Amino acid sequence: MQELNYQLEDDQRSYEAALNDRDAQIRKMREECQALMMELQMLLDTKQTLDAEIAIYRKMLEGEENRAGLRQLVEQVVKTHGLTEVGETGKHQSFLFLLLPFLNYIIILNDIT
Incomplete structure (x- = not known):
């Protein structure tokens, strides 16, 4: 009977150790997940900033193209219509x-x- 009690106590300690290990792994995974989420948010913020900057430059280029197109149109009209x-x-x-x-x-x- 005493041997069964020792074995039961031993099994309980093993079980508690396994639970503690599992809890530690869960905590570690949550911390890693949190760090990855922060990094992802930073990357998304950077992407949004770069997308906005690209849109600004695209508008500027379109403006230049429109201006160049208008200049060509004016030159053509001057040549053909006076x-x-x-x-x-x-x-x-x-x-x-x-x-x-x-x-x-x-x-x-x-x-x-």
């Missing part, structure tokens, strides 16, 4: 009016000389 220039003497300013009826636009360029 232009109207109105100047003011004394102020040294000249204005260039481009009528683009096919686009429903009037472009006014101000050139201060």
Whole structure:
């Protein structure tokens, strides 16, 4: 009987040790998970910042493309349709009016000389 009690106590100690090991592993895994979540959040924040920056640069490039396209359009209209220039003497300013009826636009360029 006493031998059974010793074996039972031994089994209980082994069981408690196994539970403690399991709890320690769970704590360690939770800490690792927490660290990974923090790292993931930092990466997501960085990604959002970079995406926003890329969008800004993309808009800037589109603006440059539009400006370059407008310049080419103006040059083409000047070559094919002529232009109207109105100047003011004394102020040294000249204005260039481009009528683009096919686009429903009037472009006014101000050139201060």
